[in-house]
Amino acid sequence: MQGADINGLEAKIQKHYVASLYESGEDYGHGMLDLNTFIQKNQCECLNESNVHLMVNALSSSGGNLVSNCDEQLIISITFNQLVKISAINTIDFDMAKSQVSVQDLILGQKEIVSESPIPLHFVKFQNVQNMQLFVKDNHSGDETTIIDHLAFIGSPIATTKMDDFQWVAGKKGESH
Structure with missing residues (x-):
């Protein structure tokens, strides 16, 4: 594109950037x-x-679910592919999960379980997240198994360069830096 058509440039950026980056479809605002x-x-x-x-x-969201195996507890570790400022990533076991203080506890009632509305978090505590640990202590029904139909994380990516997107390009013989 040539010239100083700022609106045309903005439209081209939005067309290509949005179509490739945000494929999930649903917009939750802001x-x-x-x-x-x-x-x-x-x-x-x-x-x-x-x-x-x-x-x-x-x-x-295309079907299937997560079911716990021998009791209702689950520890779910989610890793995001965005580069962020983080000092460490650790995984926890069930004993550690019970004894550590969480960033935020969520107690979901029947209303939250049935609703498809997002459950708000303390937004300021979840900035620059690359790894999320979820501990499901028990379930709503009191059954021996926990069933999760769909688990979605609502937020926005931090615009960073993903090194996985780069490919190694070999130079010609004699070229070096």
């Missing part, structure tokens, strides 16, 4: 969206998940 496309699924794990109903099922 630039917030479902961050599913930013989850690095091969780096995620779930402790006490069923061998058949895995966590990756709950990360997709």
